[in-house]
Amino acid sequence: MKRVLVTGGAGFISSAFIRHLLRATPYEVVSLDALTYAGNLENLSDVQAHERLSIVHGDIRDEALVKSVVAAVDVIVNAAAESHVEKSIAEGAAEFVATNVEGTRVLLDAIREEPVERFILISSSEVYGTAEAAPMDEEHPLNPRSPYAATKAGADRLAFSYRATYDLPVVIVRPFNNYGARQHPEKVIPRFILQAFADEPLTVHGDGTASRDWLYVEDDAEAIEAVIEADLDLVSGEVINVATGMDVSVSRIADVVLELLGKPASLKEHVEERPGQVHRHIGSTEKAERLLGWSAKTPIEDGLARTVAWYRDNEDWWRGIQARARTEISVS
Ligand SMILES: NC(=O)c1ccc[n+]([C@@H]2O[C@H](COP(=O)([O-])OP(=O)(O)OC[C@H]3O[C@@H](n4cnc5c(N)ncnc54)[C@H](O)[C@@H]3O)[C@@H](O)[C@H]2O)c1
Numbered sequence: 001m002k003r004v005l006v007t008g009g010a011g012f013i014s015s016a017f018i019r020h021l022l023r024a025t026p027y028e029v030v031s032l033d034a035l036t037y038a039g040n041l042e043n044l045s046d047v048q049a050h051e052r053l054s055i056v057h058g059d060i061r062d063e064a065l066v067k068s069v070v071a072a073v074d075v076i077v078n079a080a081a082e083s084h085v086e087k088s089i090a091e092g093a094a095e096f097v098a099t100n101v102e103g104t105r106v107l108l109d110a111i112r113e114e115p116v117e118r119f120i121l122i123s124s125s126e127v128y129g130t131a132e133a134a135p136m137d138e139e140h141p142l143n144p145r146s147p148y149a150a151t152k153a154g155a156d157r158l159a160f161s162y163r164a165t166y167d168l169p170v171v172i173v174r175p176f177n178n179y180g181a182r183q184h185p186e187k188v189i190p191r192f193i194l195q196a197f198a199d200e201p202l203t204v205h206g207d208g209t210a211s212r213d214w215l216y217v218e219d220d221a222e223a224i225e226a227v228i229e230a231d232l233d234l235v236s237g238e239v240i241n242v243a244t245g246m247d248v249s250v251s252r253i254a255d256v257v258l259e260l261l262g263k264p265a266s267l268k269e270h271v272e273e274r275p276g277q278v279h280r281h282i283g284s285t286e287k288a289e290r291l292l293g294w295s296a297k298t299p300i301e302d303g304l305a306r307t308v309a310w311y312r313d314n315e316d317w318w319r320g321i322q323a324r325a326r327t328e329i330s331v332s
Contacts, residue, residue, distance in 0.1 A: 002025075003076065007031075007079055010031065010041050011043070011080070014079045016179070017221040018079065022047055024225065031044065032069055033056075034080070040321070042317060054197055061098065067114060070116065079259055080124060085126070089148075096148055104159060108158065118236070120172070121170065122175065124149065126145075129144055129149070133247040137284035137286065138240065146276035156172055171235065176214070180303065193308055201233065204270050206269070213247050246300075247281060
């Protein structure tokens with residue numbers, strides 16, 4: 001029986017991925033998460049008692065712990081990260097370098113000593129920066145435009161170098177902008193939803209024409225599973241985008257959220273442009289289709305409707321996060 005280690009398991013994407021693995025595969029799953037401000041065990045509450053899930057509270061930079069966990073698994077999906085672009089700009093890059101680059105280094109060195117069947121690094125489409133050509137395929141230059149994106153590029157190329165240097169079975173996955181249930185309210189789509197609930201302005205940076213390739217998180221989970229199932233010879237050493245091939249502007253997302261909630265379009269408000277902004281982001285889907293037989297299933301309107309419904313039905317979840325954030329501000 002395969003044992004899959006998922007790092008960052010209490011986060012947004014990893015918790016959806018763990019739920020997917022438990023539902024769709026017979027695999028045993030180990031979650032390793034440091035429970036930073038972004039990690040929330042409530043994200044796993046419905047599967048916490050599952051007989052095939054083990055939950056380890058710990059840091060991917062803890063070499064001894066990582067080595068012992070890695071020794072007991074066959075596949076690693078490294079998704080633990082400091083993940084918020086704006087935090088990397090406002091608060092500095094130190095934590096981002098430490099977790100995203102050094103943490104990935106610790107995991108890669110662990111598999112040199114405790115070999116695994118495959119190591120999947122969850123990189124990010126942010127490593128590309130603004131699209132020079134659309135759609136961006138995996139050969140697009142890496143021009144990360146924020147400290148967050150630069151640390152993801154560092155981890156991405158470090159993983160690649162371990163494949164080239166030590167012949168380790170590394171696969172690099174570059175998901176585009178995920179959205180869906182359980183995404184931290186610091187990210188743009190949940191922020192818009194909660195602003196709309198409260199009849200507050202939905203603040204859009206710049207003129208709102210910045211566009212993204214929005215990927216429903218459950219589609220992303222299926223893509224990552226497809227990387228586990230793929231013939232290793234086909235995917236080892238490869239970089240694979242996980243995208244829809246379509247881009248939608250941030251401004252349009254705000255409009256759809258307001259429409260779904262029956263709120264006036266006048267709630268949308270433009271504020272100053274964000275430094276390090278990526279202007280256009282659209283991913284090529286060709287390689288994922290060819291190597292994994294995977295393509296995204298969920299149209300943006302359906303995914304947004306499901307996401308809005310989830311936030312409407314799970315007020316305790318997001319109110320808890322808001323209350324914890326207020327406590328942190330008042331004690332710091
Ligand atoms: N959200 C997106 O749109 C998106 C797109 C592309 C790639 N990614 C990547 O996918 C991964 C998951 O993103 P997310 O949005 O779910 O992030 P998230 O912030 O919701 O979750 C990150 C998780 O990692 C944990 N973590 C942080 N530092 C850790 C450490 N040192 N050791 C162990 N655990 C630690 C946190 O506690 C949290 O549970 C990240 O690698 C991110 O860069 C995200």
